[in-house]
Amino acid sequence: xxxxxxxxxxxxxxxxxxxxxxxxxxxxxxxxxxxxxxxxxxxxxxxxxxxxxxxxxxxxxxxxxxxxxxxxxxxxxxxxxxxxxxxxxxxxxxxxxxxxxxxxxxxxxxxxxxxxxxxxxxxxxxxxxxxxxxxxxxxxxxxxxxxxxxxxxxxxxxxxxxxxxxxxxxxxxxxxxxxxxxxxxxxxxxxxxxxxxxxxxxxxxxxxxxxxxxxxxxxxxxxxxxxxxxxxxxxxxxxxxxxxxxxxxxxxxxxxxxxxxxxxxxxxxxxxxxxxxxxxxxxxxxxxxxxxxxxxxxxxxxxxxxxxxxxxxxxxxxxxxxxxx
Numbered sequence: 001x002x003x004x005x006x007x008x009x010x011x012x013x014x015x016x017x018x019x020x021x022x023x024x025x026x027x028x029x030x031x032x033x034x035x036x037x038x039x040x041x042x043x044x045x046x047x048x049x050x051x052x053x054x055x056x057x058x059x060x061x062x063x064x065x066x067x068x069x070x071x072x073x074x075x076x077x078x079x080x081x082x083x084x085x086x087x088x089x090x091x092x093x094x095x096x097x098x099x100x101x102x103x104x105x106x107x108x109x110x111x112x113x114x115x116x117x118x119x120x121x122x123x124x125x126x127x128x129x130x131x132x133x134x135x136x137x138x139x140x141x142x143x144x145x146x147x148x149x150x151x152x153x154x155x156x157x158x159x160x161x162x163x164x165x166x167x168x169x170x171x172x173x174x175x176x177x178x179x180x181x182x183x184x185x186x187x188x189x190x191x192x193x194x195x196x197x198x199x200x201x202x203x204x205x206x207x208x209x210x211x212x213x214x215x216x217x218x219x220x221x222x223x224x225x226x227x228x229x230x231x232x233x234x235x236x237x238x239x240x241x242x243x244x245x246x247x248x249x250x251x252x253x254x255x256x257x258x259x260x261x262x263x264x265x266x267x268x269x270x271x272x273x274x275x276x277x278x279x280x281x282x283x284x285x286x287x288x289x290x291x292x293x294x295x296x297x298x299x300x301x302x303x304x305x306x307x308x309x310x311x312x313x314x315x316x317x318x319x320x321x322x323x324x325x
Contacts, residue, residue: 003033004043008052008079011071013141015056018044018067024137029129030153044069052078100171111175119168120230123237124273126161131274133157201231205239211318213243221252229266233273242274243317248281248306256291263294271303278313279306 003025010016010024022040025031033039047053052075058066071079096118103111133139138150201222204215214235216222223229223246236242254260270277279295287295287306298304307313 003039004047004052005079005082006031006033007040007043007047007069008071008075008082011053011069012076012079015068015070017069021069027132028136028138029132030157047075050078051075108175108178112172115168115172115175119165120234122161122164122168123234124230126158127233127237127242127273129157129161130154201228203235205241206245206314208314208318211243212239212241213245213314213317214239214241215245215247217247218250220250221255222246222250223255223262223266224252225254226262226265226269229269233269233275236273236275242276244275244277245310245313245317246277246279248279251279256287258288258290258294263291267298267304276302276317277304278317279304280310280313281306281308282310 006025007021010021016024018037018040022037025033025040044053044055047069048055051072053069053071056068056070058068060066099114103114106114133150133154138153142150202217202219204217206213206215214232216232216235223232232244236244252262254262255266256263258264267277269275292306295304295306305313305316307316
């Protein structure tokens with residue numbers, strides 16, 4: 001499959017500039033080209049040479065000129081021929097299968113850890129793909145009736161991730177029945193790890209005004225590492241929401257001390273996966289000045305805010321929240 005034919009297909013819908021073409025390709029999850037300038041403009045040169053597109057230079061006062069590309073009759077015929085040609089079978093490439101095939105010497109606990117990590121990544125990718133699909137060019141075209149199959153494309157992509165998670169669960173059930181041989185030294189290490197285990201994050205699924213959100217608390221400290229952000233994103237995917245209330249009184253010291261970089265890394269993940277998080281503080285909890293400044297900077301956005309009571313946090317969180325599919 002060539003990028004040239006994809007470009008012809010997009011131009012068959014409407015004339016586009018190179019920049020517009022680049023953004024469409026980059027923001028469409030089922031188009032697997034990088035969409036960088038070298039790829040796009042190399043393809044346009046080839047299409048111009050073949051007579052499949054034309055270029056119109058549109059001059060703009062105070063701005064650089066724009067090159068607007070339009071498909072020709074020959075280009076439409078070439079595009080139709082490509083549509084009717086033999087379709088490639090998807091390439092089957094899964095690292096997890098290779099690892100599983102070679103993992104016969106791993107202990108049960110190690111296998112479970114490997115699969116749990118993989119499942120978390122699948123959940124996160126599913127969430128990201130859903131977000132990208134909702135915002136891509138073809139979803140916008142759907143509103144005007146110009147994209148007939150985007151719902152089926154969405155179903156195909158998301159069903160892959162759902163099927164992968166079902167398969168992981170089957171593997172976990174298989175592993176649960178395996179003998180887990182350990183020597184005395186290993187048992188001692190495991191016992192020590194169990195004694196030192198970090199307090200679990202408590203997740204409550206809440207409903208308000210017909211909308212769902214998660215309320216996260218902890219018997220210890222919330223968000224002590226980046227992995228906790230991944231766990232929160234996975235919980236959101238599992239419960240069909242992108243809205244989270246964090247108990248501000250149990251946020252970890254590392255999270256509120258900006259020099260650790262933890263808050264920045266976590267909030268960036270929330271932005272990437274469209275997670276909307278509100279911190280609810282009870283009893284006048286005081287955060288470091290720099291953390292308060294960062295929170296103030298985020299207050300104009302739609303991702304992260306701090307409130308002094310739970311009611312205000314929930315009201316902001318659910319206001320005009322994107323409906324999870």
